[in-house]
Amino acid sequence: MEKNIEVQKGQSLEDAILGYRAVISFRVRKALGGSTPDWEDVVNEILMQAIEKVKSGAFRGDSSVGTFLYTITSRRIIDHIRQKTKVLRHAPEPIPFPDPHVETERGERARQIAAIVEQLKPKFRDVLYLYYYKELSREEVAQELGISPRRVSERVNYALKLVKKAVKP
Amino acid sequence: MSKCRYEGLIDGYLLDKLRPEERTDFEEHYFICRSCFNKMSERDEIIQVLKREGVLTAPAGQPAATERAGAWLRGAWAFLTPRRWAAVGVSAAVLILCLWLFLPRTGTVAPPLVLTGDETVRGAALTAVAPVAGVPEAPAFLEWQSAGNDMEYKVSLAGKSPLMTASTKETRLVLPEDIRARLKRGTTYTWQVQAFKADGTLTAVSGRITFKILPKS
Numbered sequence: 001m002e003k004n005i006e007v008q009k010g011q012s013l014e015d016a017i018l019g020y021r022a023v024i025s026f027r028v029r030k031a032l033g034g035s036t037p038d039w040e041d042v043v044n045e046i047l048m049q050a051i052e053k054v055k056s057g058a059f060r061g062d063s064s065v066g067t068f069l070y071t072i073t074s075r076r077i078i079d080h081i082r083q084k085t086k087v088l089r090h091a092p093e094p095i096p097f098p099d100p101h102v103e104t105e106r107g108e109r110a111r112q113i114a115a116i117v118e119q120l121k122p123k124f125r126d127v128l129y130l131y132y133y134k135e136l137s138r139e140e141v142a143q144e145l146g147i148s149p150r151r152v153s154e155r156v157n158y159a160l161k162l163v164k165k166a167v168k169p
Numbered sequence: 170m171s172k173c174r175y176e177g178l179i180d181g182y183l184l185d186k187l188r189p190e191e192r193t194d195f196e197e198h199y200f201i202c203r204s205c206f207n208k209m210s211e212r213d214e215i216i217q218v219l220k221r222e223g224v225l226t227a228p229a230g231q232p233a234a235t236e237r238a239g240a241w242l243r244g245a246w247a248f249l250t251p252r253r254w255a256a257v258g259v260s261a262a263v264l265i266l267c268l269w270l271f272l273p274r275t276g277t278v279a280p281p282l283v284l285t286g287d288e289t290v291r292g293a294a295l296t297a298v299a300p301v302a303g304v305p306e307a308p309a310f311l312e313w314q315s316a317g318n319d320m321e322y323k324v325s326l327a328g329k330s331p332l333m334t335a336s337t338k339e340t341r342l343v344l345p346e347d348i349r350a351r352l353k354r355g356t357t358y359t360w361q362v363q364a365f366k367a368d369g370t371l372t373a374v375s376g377r378i379t380f381k382i383l384p385k386s
Contacts, residue, residue, distance in 0.1 A: 023206050026213075027196060066201035073200075113218040117225065129225040132216050135184050145228070163215055 013065070017050045020069050027070075031077045038080065046076050109167060116166045124159035131156055173202055179209045183216055295362050295375035298340075303383045307352040312341040316364035316373040326360045328352075354382045 024046050028039050050072050053059045059068055117125065130141040131152070142149040178195045181187045187195060199206040219225055298312040311324055324342045326332045333348050352358065357379050364373040 020200070022210070023200055026206070026210060027200075064201055067197065070197045070200040074196075109214065110218050110221075113215055114221070114224050117219065122229065125225055126228040128219055129227060131180075132184070132219045133225050135186070160212070160215060164211060 013054050014051050016065055017054065017069065018047060020065070021047065023066075024069060024073050027073050028077060032080065038084075042076060042080050046073050049076070112167050113163060116163050120159055120162065124155055124162070127152055127155040128159055173205050175199075175202065175205050176208060179205065179212055183209065183213050295364055295373045297360075297362065297375050297378040300380040301378055303381050305383055307349045307382055308344060308380070309349070310341050310343045311360055311362075313362045313375060315340045317366075319367055320372070321365045321367070323363045323365065324360065326358060328356055328358050332358075352382055354384050357381045 021043065025039070025043050028042050028046070029036075032039050032042065046069070050059075050069055053068075053072075063071075117128065120128075126145060127141060130136045130144055131138070136144065138149045138152050141152045145152070147155075175195055175198045178187060178191060182192060182195050199209060295316055296314040298314060300308040300311070311326070313322070316322075319338075321336055321338055322340070322342075323334065323336050325334045326344075326348070328351075332351065333345070335342055358381070359377050359379050361377050362375040363371055366372055
């Protein structure tokens, strides 16, 4: 069952759109690469374009906010990639300046995750290695370890649950 | 709380395994479904760490080079029941028998020999001198008996795959250091020499000589 994200009572549509920053950021980073310095600018452009459309009445609420933002995001990503290919190849790229606070927090969580994974029993580490690191299918992992595909899924899910539980929110 | 039907696509999306239409559908979905987006974000964070070098290692007792071969063998072993094994055995025996009965028999083709009245060839085969059989160290050279004056020799050396081929007018070929370094103890190697006259005619061939670098006692 889909859980539609609706505008909360008392919340303006603009605020609801800004609440999608994380979702849009994820999509843009996946399309352009997290190390691309432009991704934050692209996200800001998408949000500004969406708010402008709301203010101008171009968004009439025919679709959900999520679908409206997905469409703008997809188009903006394509436009950005097309524009990038026209930029002079030898133009120097600006060096990205990541937010140190965000980077520190992200790095700390990554260290926690790595430490927890190291403490997992070998049978859980093995499935994680084959499924995520080697990117084998469930069936291939099952053949490799001599267990059923269902058991592979159980171990993967259990291992992920252990990791999520142990990482501080 | 009921599970969203798209949750099963999270791993496929993060590992770029979805078909294009599935990917587009899922991307639109997580703009709508906060639950899927949150689960996907958490999973992505974990996967990024798992993919870092050194966090996970291959399962013990399964060297990477034979992983797939082992999985295939186990799969084949599980697939073939005793009855199927018997059928495979009988089929293989029948096939071998048919090949042996019906294929034309061919002996080894003798190298073409061109003789003048004054020339002699020391037999159809070149005699290898060294290395033959077991040797204590990786040989520094390959040596054979001369097949006549003004001959050019082509030497081939192979292990499980070809290692080198070289030509010389001498009856000895010094092995390059990088080739020597690749020769391993306990492995059987094969070499062969062909003798050519100045006009390129093959006049003599050695047999395939095998040697093995003996283990250190």
